[in-house]
Amino acid sequence: MKMLAFQFRVATVLVCACVFSQSAVAAETLSIVKKRGHVQCGVSQGLPGFSNPDDKGNWVGMDVDICRAVAAAVFGDSEKVKFTPLSAKERFTALQSGEVDMLARNTTWSMHRDTGLGVDFTGVNYYDGQGFMVRKELGITSSLELGGASLCTNLGTTTELNAADYFRTNNMEYEIVAFEKADEAVAAYNTGRCDAYTTDQSALYAQRLKLTEPSAHVVLPEIISKEPLGPVVRQGDDQWGDIVRWAHFAMVNAEELGVTSKNVDKMKADKNPAIRRLLGVDGTFGENMGIGNDWAYHIIRTVGNYSETFERNVGKSTPLGIARGVNALWTQGGLQYAPPVR
Amino acid sequence: MGERSIIARWRARVGLRDVLAQILVALVLFMAVYWLVSNVISNLERQNIASGFGFFNERAGFGINQTLIDYNEDNSYGRVLAVGLLNTLLVSVLGIAASSFLGFFIGIGRLSQNWLISKLAMVYIEIFRNVPLLLQIMFWYFGVLRNLPVPRQSFSLGEVVFLNNRGFMLPAIQAGAGAVWYLLAVIVGVGAFFWFKRRARQILVATGNIVSVWRPTGTLFLLALLTAYLIAGVPFQFDMPVLRGFNFRGGISVIPEFVALLLALSLYTASFIAEIVRAGIESVDRGQREAAAAMGLTGSQALNLVIVPQALRVIIPPLTSQYLNLTKNSSLAVAIAYPDIVSVFAGTTLTQVGQAVEIILVTMLIYLSLSLLTSLIMNWYNARIALVGGTHG
Numbered sequence: 001m002k003m004l005a006f007q008f009r010v011a012t013v014l015v016c017a018c019v020f021s022q023s024a025v026a027a028e029t030l031s032i033v034k035k036r037g038h039v040q041c042g043v044s045q046g047l048p049g050f051s052n053p054d055d056k057g058n059w060v061g062m063d064v065d066i067c068r069a070v071a072a073a074v075f076g077d078s079e080k081v082k083f084t085p086l087s088a089k090e091r092f093t094a095l096q097s098g099e100v101d102m103l104a105r106n107t108t109w110s111m112h113r114d115t116g117l118g119v120d121f122t123g124v125n126y127y128d129g130q131g132f133m134v135r136k137e138l139g140i141t142s143s144l145e146l147g148g149a150s151l152c153t154n155l156g157t158t159t160e161l162n163a164a165d166y167f168r169t170n171n172m173e174y175e176i177v178a179f180e181k182a183d184e185a186v187a188a189y190n191t192g193r194c195d196a197y198t199t200d201q202s203a204l205y206a207q208r209l210k211l212t213e214p215s216a217h218v219v220l221p222e223i224i225s226k227e228p229l230g231p232v233v234r235q236g237d238d239q240w241g242d243i244v245r246w247a248h249f250a251m252v253n254a255e256e257l258g259v260t261s262k263n264v265d266k267m268k269a270d271k272n273p274a275i276r277r278l279l280g281v282d283g284t285f286g287e288n289m290g291i292g293n294d295w296a297y298h299i300i301r302t303v304g305n306y307s308e309t310f311e312r313n314v315g316k317s318t319p320l321g322i323a324r325g326v327n328a329l330w331t332q333g334g335l336q337y338a339p340p341v342r
Numbered sequence: 343m344g345e346r347s348i349i350a351r352w353r354a355r356v357g358l359r360d361v362l363a364q365i366l367v368a369l370v371l372f373m374a375v376y377w378l379v380s381n382v383i384s385n386l387e388r389q390n391i392a393s394g395f396g397f398f399n400e401r402a403g404f405g406i407n408q409t410l411i412d413y414n415e416d417n418s419y420g421r422v423l424a425v426g427l428l429n430t431l432l433v434s435v436l437g438i439a440a441s442s443f444l445g446f447f448i449g450i451g452r453l454s455q456n457w458l459i460s461k462l463a464m465v466y467i468e469i470f471r472n473v474p475l476l477l478q479i480m481f482w483y484f485g486v487l488r489n490l491p492v493p494r495q496s497f498s499l500g501e502v503v504f505l506n507n508r509g510f511m512l513p514a515i516q517a518g519a520g521a522v523w524y525l526l527a528v529i530v531g532v533g534a535f536f537w538f539k540r541r542a543r544q545i546l547v548a549t550g551n552i553v554s555v556w557r558p559t560g561t562l563f564l565l566a567l568l569t570a571y572l573i574a575g576v577p578f579q580f581d582m583p584v585l586r587g588f589n590f591r592g593g594i595s596v597i598p599e600f601v602a603l604l605l606a607l608s609l610y611t612a613s614f615i616a617e618i619v620r621a622g623i624e625s626v627d628r629g630q631r632e633a634a635a636a637m638g639l640t641g642s643q644a645l646n647l648v649i650v651p652q653a654l655r656v657i658i659p660p661l662t663s664q665y666l667n668l669t670k671n672s673s674l675a676v677a678i679a680y681p682d683i684v685s686v687f688a689g690t691t692l693t694q695v696g697q698a699v700e701i702i703l704v705t706m707l708i709y710l711s712l713s714l715l716t717s718l719i720m721n722w723y724n725a726r727i728a729l730v731g732g733t734h735g
Contacts, residue, residue: 089689093698096391117696118391148587150407150508155676155685156693160404164415167405175508175589176405177599178690179679188679191488192507193598195588235390 029101029233029240030074030290038080041067042100045085045181048206049314049322050106050126059083063104065309066125066231068302069247070102073286073295078302087180089156092117095234102244103232106200108158113232122245124230127326127335129223130162131201133208136218138195143222147172152185152194154178159199162225186210200227205320242289250296252338253278254305256329261304264297277341285341296341306336382699397695398423404690406681408597419691426683427708433604433682434669434712440608441668442661445615450645452620463616470613476674478610483602483678490598493589504583510596511583520574527570531563599680603672611668615661622657623649654727662720666713673709683708 033039043051043063050061068078084100091107094100096118106128107113109121132143132151140146143166153159155178167174177194179185186207189197197204201223208214231248233241254260257275259267268279276282279300280293287293303309306329314322328334352359386393398420405415410428413421451463470478487507491497496506504511538555545553583593626649634644675682676689688705692698 089693092696116392118389148589150589155689160690164403164405168415175407177407177679180676184677187484191484192492193487
């Protein structure tokens with residue numbers, strides 16, 4: 001069933017590549033989106049905290065919020081977005097073929113993907129790194145004690161390569177068991193097929209919630225790779241790339257300037273020129289991207305600033321309980337930094 | 343009028359016209375393919391998507407947990423393709439053997455006079471052919487895996503064979519130089535079998551007497567083995583699986599993904615084969631069975647010498663389709679992490695390299711070749727039995 005969908009996508013790419021001498025999907029994403037009336041956003045097949053349907057069936061998460069922010073920027077309405085769940089293997093093909101307008105699918109920005117796949121990363125909405133989760137009863141405290149272990153993971157991710165590099169560098173044997181869907185990988189780890197489950201550390205915390213007894217498992221402290229996760233667009237449509245890039249920057253800038261979804265209407269009257277430019281009171285920054293000048297106002301009003309989306313989806317008060325860490329603002333010793341609206 | 347006569351003359355030259363038409367069609371087809379291919383390349387270039395087959399020589403960099411040939415992370419994507427293809431072939435060939443064997447017996451059981459056997463066979467067929475294969479694969483994988491112990495509490499058979507949730511651990515046989523004598527003994531045994539079989543047939547035709555094939559073959563084979571032992575001793579060593587750390591090291595381990603996939607494919611396809619076998623046997627005229635009985639053949643003799651050879655002619659063509667289905671269905675392996683060609687090549691390699699068009703094309707070509715090869719072998723076999731049936735019928 002999944003395979004069929006994937007083959008269909010590949011077929012779409014083939015047909016597009018074969019038949020149309022002028023590729024229809026390369027440019028003009030904004031006008032296509034406006035005509036269609038909603039943003040089509042590629043997300044994961046269910047990763048709590050990043051993109052996951054809640055108990056009412058609404059998609060929620062940090063990646064989902066990026067999609068909603070883009071919809072708010074274009075339409076002034078964060079509900080004008082539809083989601084396409086994609087496996088790790090399918091995601092780039094779906095984007096290349098024009099099935100989705102953008103990916104916000106906990107996707108690692110790597111050089112090969114940026115330069116070889118005809119796609120562009122627009123930023124980093126979550127700085128992550130690969131880690132390991134094991135059963136507490138094993139009594140392991142470091143991933144260097146995992147020599148000879150079986151590892152469950154997802155097929156078609158950077159994880160497979162990182163694990164290979166890490167174990168070989170440290171002269172440890174390992175067995176990799178790679179599943180097409182994250183749910184099956186977690187289920188196999190849960191039944192004891194593997195000694196460890198390995199993926200991005202944020203996802204380890206998220207997937208742990210799905211295990212029969214979450215408290216019997218522990219996430220090891222080591223991070224073995226850099227996994228900057230960010231939204232992806234097709235290469236060659238700079239206007240659309242700008243909109244997706246600045247949707248994230250607007251949220252980071254809003255946090256830095258103290259603008260939240262609660263005070264955004266009041267802030268419109270603020271005297272700070274940086275805030276006035278961000279909210280579109282002064283300047284024509286939205287117009288330059290082909291959208292309304294109040295684009296960021298709508299993002300912050302309906303989705304919130306970066307801190308709000310972080311705390312709501314993965315923060316200390318959520319079941320994931322992740323600290324800001326490297327994802328704090330640069331002013332607080334973190335890596336989240338947005339160029340100014342100027 | 344003159345114009346019409348030219349057309350009339352043209353119509354008369356059928357041979358030339360047909361040749362020209364064929365050349366024209368071939369030319370149009372060639373142009374169409376050329377146009378499609380050049381368009382693909384230029385469009386991929388415009389979208390800045392890499393193309394070509396250069397990636398075959400690049401370093402793969404990821405691990406695979408079942409490899410029939412030597413493989414490590416430093417090998418190329420080309421090697422990954424070979425590893426995946428061999429894994430697909432392994433599960434397909436074993437699946438074809440197991441499902442044929444099982445399907446044949448269930449098909450015969452379905453026709454049994456015994457009420458219980460025939461109903462059991464019917465229940466089997468209806469259950470296994472009516473549940474989607476992917477669900478069956480998931481069932482065997484997760485359903486069985488959940489009930490197996492961790493490596494430290496493995497089920498063991500005399501501390502030689504172990505079973506746990508990492509799979510079967512078997513001792514590996516390492517052959518020394520003297521093993522060649524044992525190989526010779528096996529060749530002698532197989533040769534003897536065919537020779538004695540031919541001789542038995544000649545005796546049967548000449549005198550009507552049935553002579554045993556197995557007794558002289560067995561005797562000769564044992565003698566050959568004894569000779570090999572006297573010359574070479576025991577040139578084999580056993581590499582035993584030993585529990586170290588997380589899991590067993592040494593020996594051969596059969597991963598649970600393989601077992602689950604093989605089980606699901608064989609049981610599912612066997613239910614279809616059983617129905618094909620039943621249809622084949624029912625197609626043999628009732629008079630054949632009665633005639634066999636009248637000649638004094640026993641039930642199993644009638645089946646082996648009269649019914650099955652005639653039924654096979656009806657069975658083989660649809661059986662070929664089932665073999666093709668099984669091979670193609672093995673691509674569902676990706677759901678349970680069995681490293682077949684779709685998983686390691688059209689999966690991991692595709693996402694690492696990102697060249698969907700080339701990789702899917704290669705994968706499709708390989709499945710196509712496998713299917714055509716299977717068809718070829720089965721058609722050859724079909725022609726052979728048809729011929730044998732002809733000379734005797």
